[in-house]
Amino acid sequence: MNILYDERLDGALALNDKASVLDRLQTSVPDMKLLHREEDLRPFECDGLSAYRVLPMLVAMPDTLEQIENLMRVCFEMGVPVVTRGAGTGLSGGALPLEQGVLLVMSRFSRILDVDPDARTAKVQPGVRNLAISEAAAPYNLYYAPDPSSQIACSIGGNVAENAGGVHCLKYGLTVHNVLKVNVITIEGERMTLGSDAFDAPGFDLLALFTGSEGMLGVITEVTVKLLPKPEVAKVLMASFDDIEKAGKAVGDIIAAGIIPGGLEMMDNLAIRAAEDFIRAGYPVEAEAILLCELDGVEADVDDDCQTVRDVLRKAGATDIQLARDDAERAKFWAGRKNAFPAVGRMSPDYYCMDGTIPKRALPSVLKGIAALSEEHGLPVANVFHAGDGNMHPLILFDANKPGELELAEKVGGKILELCVEAGGAITGEHGVGREKINQMCVQFKPDELTSFHAVKAAFDSRGLLNPGKNIPTLQRCAEFGAMHVHHGKLPHPDLPRF
Amino acid sequence: MQHEQEKHGVHVESGTDKAAELCEQVREATAAKTPLTITGGGTKAFYGRQSVPENAQAISLTEHSGITHYDPVELVVSVRAGTPLSQLEAALAAEGQQLPCEPPHFGASATVGGMVASGLSGPRRPWSGSVRDFVLGTRVIGHEGKELRFGGEVMKNVAGYDLSRLMTGAQGTLGIITEVSFKVLPKAPAVAGLRLEMTLEDALRRFAEWGRQPLPITGAAYHDGALHLRLEGGNSSVPATATRLGGDRLDAGFWQDLREHRLAFFDPADPRPLWRVSLPNNTPPLALDGDSLYDWAGAQRWLRSTITADTLREIVTRAGGHATCYTPGTTEPFTPLTRTMARYHHQLKTQLDPNGIFNPGRLYPEF
Ligand SMILES: Cc1cc2nc3c(=O)[nH]c(=O)nc-3n(C[C@H](O)[C@H](O)[C@H](O)COP(=O)(O)OP(=O)(O)OC[C@H]3O[C@@H](n4cnc5c(N)ncnc54)[C@H](O)[C@@H]3O)c2cc1C
Numbered sequence: 001m002n003i004l005y006d007e008r009l010d011g012a013l014a015l016n017d018k019a020s021v022l023d024r025l026q027t028s029v030p031d032m033k034l035l036h037r038e039e040d041l042r043p044f045e046c047d048g049l050s051a052y053r054v055l056p057m058l059v060a061m062p063d064t065l066e067q068i069e070n071l072m073r074v075c076f077e078m079g080v081p082v083v084t085r086g087a088g089t090g091l092s093g094g095a096l097p098l099e100q101g102v103l104l105v106m107s108r109f110s111r112i113l114d115v116d117p118d119a120r121t122a123k124v125q126p127g128v129r130n131l132a133i134s135e136a137a138a139p140y141n142l143y144y145a146p147d148p149s150s151q152i153a154c155s156i157g158g159n160v161a162e163n164a165g166g167v168h169c170l171k172y173g174l175t176v177h178n179v180l181k182v183n184v185i186t187i188e189g190e191r192m193t194l195g196s197d198a199f200d201a202p203g204f205d206l207l208a209l210f211t212g213s214e215g216m217l218g219v220i221t222e223v224t225v226k227l228l229p230k231p232e233v234a235k236v237l238m239a240s241f242d243d244i245e246k247a248g249k250a251v252g253d254i255i256a257a258g259i260i261p262g263g264l265e266m267m268d269n270l271a272i273r274a275a276e277d278f279i280r281a282g283y284p285v286e287a288e289a290i291l292l293c294e295l296d297g298v299e300a301d302v303d304d305d306c307q308t309v310r311d312v313l314r315k316a317g318a319t320d321i322q323l324a325r326d327d328a329e330r331a332k333f334w335a336g337r338k339n340a341f342p343a344v345g346r347m348s349p350d351y352y353c354m355d356g357t358i359p360k361r362a363l364p365s366v367l368k369g370i371a372a373l374s375e376e377h378g379l380p381v382a383n384v385f386h387a388g389d390g391n392m393h394p395l396i397l398f399d400a401n402k403p404g405e406l407e408l409a410e411k412v413g414g415k416i417l418e419l420c421v422e423a424g425g426a427i428t429g430e431h432g433v434g435r436e437k438i439n440q441m442c443v444q445f446k447p448d449e450l451t452s453f454h455a456v457k458a459a460f461d462s463r464g465l466l467n468p469g470k471n472i473p474t475l476q477r478c479a480e481f482g483a484m485h486v487h488h489g490k491l492p493h494p495d496l497p498r499f
Numbered sequence: 500m501q502h503e504q505e506k507h508g509v510h511v512e513s514g515t516d517k518a519a520e521l522c523e524q525v526r527e528a529t530a531a532k533t534p535l536t537i538t539g540g541g542t543k544a545f546y547g548r549q550s551v552p553e554n555a556q557a558i559s560l561t562e563h564s565g566i567t568h569y570d571p572v573e574l575v576v577s578v579r580a581g582t583p584l585s586q587l588e589a590a591l592a593a594e595g596q597q598l599p600c601e602p603p604h605f606g607a608s609a610t611v612g613g614m615v616a617s618g619l620s621g622p623r624r625p626w627s628g629s630v631r632d633f634v635l636g637t638r639v640i641g642h643e644g645k646e647l648r649f650g651g652e653v654m655k656n657v658a659g660y661d662l663s664r665l666m667t668g669a670q671g672t673l674g675i676i677t678e679v680s681f682k683v684l685p686k687a688p689a690v691a692g693l694r695l696e697m698t699l700e701d702a703l704r705r706f707a708e709w710g711r712q713p714l715p716i717t718g719a720a721y722h723d724g725a726l727h728l729r730l731e732g733g734n735s736s737v738p739a740t741a742t743r744l745g746g747d748r749l750d751a752g753f754w755q756d757l758r759e760h761r762l763a764f765f766d767p768a769d770p771r772p773l774w775r776v777s778l779p780n781n782t783p784p785l786a787l788d789g790d791s792l793y794d795w796a797g798a799q800r801w802l803r804s805t806i807t808a809d810t811l812r813e814i815v816t817r818a819g820g821h822a823t824c825y826t827p828g829t830t831e832p833f834t835p836l837t838r839t840m841a842r843y844h845h846q847l848k849t850q851l852d853p854n855g856i857f858n859p860g861r862l863y864p865e866f
Contacts, residue, residue, distance in 0.1 A: 205664055260685065297733065298733065433657075448643070449648065455851055459850040
């Protein structure tokens with residue numbers, strides 16, 4: 001089932017003619033940069049989910065809050081949808097434009113406004129790159145903890161909108177745990193501050209609600225993040241296994257030993273070979289799986305924990321355990337992992353990255369299920385896994401130039417997500433629903449739950465103009481998806497009318 | 500109560516499931532537009548506005564109890580709302596784990612539902628995170644009297660809006676929390692307490708200085724002319740840090756007494772209202788009449804004062820914080836919202852609770 005916006009299923013959008021919207025915006029927001037020629041719009045037609053492309057009606061690139069306010073007021077009045085875009089690295093089509101919509105590009109809001117080392121906070125504009133925050137904090141020996149693998153490129157606004165994670169979030173939390181305050185502008189052009197510079201704020205926790213809301217509730221215009229002192233030392237152990245299930249069990253054993261590693265990542269053989277070929281990280285290419293376990297903190301404790309983890313790994317059947325000798329080797333071990341997606345991308349004309357989460361105990365069965373799907377459909381799957389917190393990234397290899405392969409990859413991907421839901425997990429751990437997983441939302445949630453989500457949306461965006469069609473499917477879409485997709489002989493929503 | 504233990508160390512305690520009855524009660528209330536006063540153990544009844552509509556009916560969660568799923572290796576526990584907080588903590592402690600946010604009980608009957616609905620965290624909060632930071636999922640009875648499920652039992656889940664964290668601290672005004680899944684963590688192997696006599700100014704300077712260093716601090720208060728410090732971490736770092744920082748030993752009971760408001764400072768016989776002042780890190784002492792106790796390395800200050808609510812809130816808001824009154828009946832307990840914020844709060848309440856049946860008026864007069 002195609003995921004591009006379908007007014008029949010996703011709701012009607014106002015028909016505005018491009019010339020009149022352009023004209024209104026040029027008059028009402030005269031000093032704002034507006035792109036409207038096809039060749040200028042082209043670079044914005046997709047995000048990181050590049051299989052789907054839509055040319056927006058217009059691209060707005062404001063550089064003041066007043067411009068955003070005015071832009072929103074005009075769009076609200078005319079009923080023009082607004083899709084916000086950060087750096088466009090999203091993997092779920094969250095920033096996929098709409099033909100009838102304005103794409104609001106936040107990249108010009110790229111200033112770090114303040115780093116306060118004594119309060120351990122940084123106040124930044126939303127277009128600031130994730131890594132730039134840690135770089136600005138580094139002179140004070142502080143850093144911003146969430147570190148998505150895309151951190152050199154993705155924006156903090158996009159991180160808040162997706163509740164981005166990284167390889168260190170088991171111990172240090174996701175974006176939602178590391179943001180104190182955001183300023184937003186609503187679709188009606190009002191400014192609001194959510195959260196505060198203190199640890200809490202009066203009223204509902206709208207900061208948590210907006211985090212991960214995929215640009216559906218408001219435009220994020222400023223972000224205040226927490227900074228942490230850099231750990232005194234960090235050490236990385238790399239363990240090889242001749243069997244992926246043993247590696248999976250070792251993950252649980254480490255946690256059972258009372259240790260919360262700074263990072264705990266797993267890669268399977270296909271991913272190991274891809275990364276090694278690309279980065280020369282020193283990975284054992286013959287291993288069926290590796291675990292990277294980073295332990296950080298005060299040196300003496302880290303040494304104790306390294307010993308404990310070594311013992312656990314050995315007992316769990318690791319065939320080899322290496323401790324990164326120095327920071328350079330540690331960086332190399334991580335570089336292999338952080339570049340796993342592009343590395344896999346070199347092996348295959350295209351790849352499709354999934355983001356399901358599962359309870360750790362379900363790992364062996366879900367991996368078996370993925371292998372069976374891969375076999376059945378003839379598409380190789382490489383597995384990269386935030387093992388510590390159960391977030392899988394199966395990468396499905398395919399060739400979009402071969403007729404039907406993209407559809408096949410999507411079908412396999414959808415089935416993998418359903419395996420995750422069946423195992424008690426979720427369809428997305430950090431990449432978001434966007435347009436990509438809009439149908440799988442019907443598997444994860446019941447109609448009444450989806451109705452509650454629509455109610456939340458209506459509270460902040462009564463006309464449904466902010467990023468319409470993303471994140472939360474309409475019940476009509478679920479009914480149609482259900483009709484096409486009889487699962488184990490049961491319709492997901494037998495109570496809904498079919499058309 | 501049944502107690503089973505499966506082979507993987509997964510604990511399931513069946514308890515009693517009253518969800519169906521609770522849903523029925525909500526459906527009746529919706530039909531009759533009867534406001535519901537949601538109650539757990541009643542230990543936090545003082546926290547919030549005391550205006551209960553005359554026709555309100557109480558709906559008690561205490562019988563809906565039991566730990567439905569606990570797998571220590573997953574670091575996840577799921578609990579029904581009426582479960583006594585002490586029962587949950589004991590089950591976690593038996594596996595060497597805990598709720599790191601250290602929620603206050605304020606009485607033996609405290610329940611898990613009340614803890615989440617009030618969203619209050621203890622002294623470890625600046626370092627560990629707050630109650631909402633550990634909430635992974637909830638089951639909630641909405642206005643139609645159906646139990647809905649948001650979030651889940653996995654560490655990471657960004658599907659849909661985060662209604663579980665929205666419910667945390669909303670004091671039952673958006674729906675009835677019936678079950679909660681938490682992330683839990685192992686207890687630290689080593690703990691030490693220190694008491695260092697110094698002036699308030701020196702203490703605040705230390706808080707800022709130490710905050711920038713990777714020290715194993717998980718509690719920092721200034722009280723009675725001394726800085727009180729808790730260290731938690733590895734068996735090597737904690738004793739080494741304690742030796743380096745010096746001072747006298749501090750009994751671990753201090754942190755519990757602080758959390759539970761059992762220190763003399765919190766004497767209920769004191770006629771002056773008790774305020775909680777929440778401020779940004781590194782805020783200097785504010786010119787406020789009365790007595791103060793500094794917790795959260797200065798970011799949470801308890802104040803005993805006869806100052807008027809307006810004056811206090813003006814000073815505190817200027818410093819980037821807000822003030823909550825813990826003495827019921829004195830004033831509006833929570834800092835009023837700005838006009839735009841109030842409007843969106845109202846819209847959210849109306850969307851999720853169109854008949855206004857869930858704890859109306861508990862947070863703010865208008866909803
Ligand atoms: C190679 C690669 C590796 C990745 N690794 C990770 C990873 O480890 N962890 C992880 O979590 N993600 C990862 N991602 C996904 C992606 O980088 C994140 O989702 C990131 O947070 C997106 O940020 P962005 O600035 O690119 O946002 P965009 O892609 O531009 O937008 C993402 C969503 O946020 C909304 N949005 C953006 N800015 C704003 C704003 N100012 N106000 C309101 N809404 C806004 C958009 O509407 C859209 O819905 C990876 C992506 C790639 C390409």
